Amino acid sequence: DAKTTQPPSMDCAEGRAANLPCNHSTISGNEYVYWYRQIHSQGPQYIIHGLKNNETNEMASLIITEDRKSSTLILPHATLRDTAVYYCIVRPGYALNFGKGTSLLVTP
Amino acid sequence: EAQVTQNPRYLITVTGKKLTVTCSQNMNHEYMSWYRQDPGLGLRQIYYSMNVEVTDKGDVPEGYKVSRKEKRNFPLILESPSPNQTSLYFCASSFGTVGYGYTFGSGTRLTVV
Numbered sequence: 260d261a262k263t264t265q266p267p268s269m270d271c272a273e274g275r276a277a278n279l280p281c282n283h284s285t286i287s288g289n290e291y292v293y294w295y296r297q298i299h300s301q302g303p304q305y306i307i308h309g310l311k312n313n314e315t316n317e318m319a320s321l322i323i324t325e326d327r328k329s330s331t332l333i334l335p336h337a338t339l340r341d342t343a344v345y346y347c348i349v350r351p352g353y354a355l356n357f358g359k360g361t362s363l364l365v366t367p
Numbered sequence: 368e369a370q371v372t373q374n375p376r377y378l379i380t381v382t383g384k385k386l387t388v389t390c391s392q393n394m395n396h397e398y399m400s401w402y403r404q405d406p407g408l409g410l411r412q413i414y415y416s417m418n419v420e421v422t423d424k425g426d427v428p429e430g431y432k433v434s435r436k437e438k439r440n441f442p443l444i445l446e447s448p449s450p451n452q453t454s455l456y457f458c459a460s461s462f463g464t465v466g467y468g469y470t471f472g473s474g475t476r477l478t479v480v
Contacts (some may be wrong), residue, residue, distance in 0.1 A: 300455060300476075302371075302472050303459075303471045304470075304471070305468030305469055305471075307468075308467075309458060331454050354400075355412070
């Protein structure tokens with residue numbers, strides 16, 4: 260599995276964009292990048308995924324660099340309810356390797 | 368509403384007393400899996416199923432059994448629970464394993480005393 264590196268924690272002011280980086284320098288050509296988040300002890304929530312192109316949905320945008328070695332999850336207008344642990348996952352197989360993720364704190 | 372439903376949400380049991388945690392999805396997903404989450408160890412996969420009657424071990428299968436007799440249901444069975452199986456358990460489902468997001472249940476907090 261390609262390993263990912265994320266900062267352990269980040270802060271963001273409410274209403275501002277939250278930009279969460281992820282390094283995955285060993286990613287293979289056919290591996291997707293997935294983002295999930297977990298709010299406290301709730302079930303992880305799927306956010307978005309991408310292969311090569313940038314992606315956007317109602318929750319977030321995913322920007323993948325041209326060499327695919329890193330990506331950024333963007334929450335365009337963060338709210339207090341976006342406070343959670345965010346996981347960047349790259350995997351070819353059946354299991355999701357969640358790692359430690361980035362703990363995002365959105366402040367008023 | 369599309370969802371993965373786990374029951375029970377909370378369970379306290381005694382060592383050795385067989386228990387089953389149920390998981391059901393209403394999205395016609397082929398792929399289902401079980402994870403456990405422990406402090407400092409993160410989420411780890413226990414078992415997964417690619418389709419009816421097809422199951423395989425994940426990273427931490429010891430002490431667990433699963434079955435997939437119907438597409439929508441994927442129960443987790445602990446035949447002789449031990450205290451080291453005290454954990455937060457999540458069931459997940461997806462249309463497939465590549466290029467799809469997984470939907471997770473709300474979790475089952477199990478305590479074995």
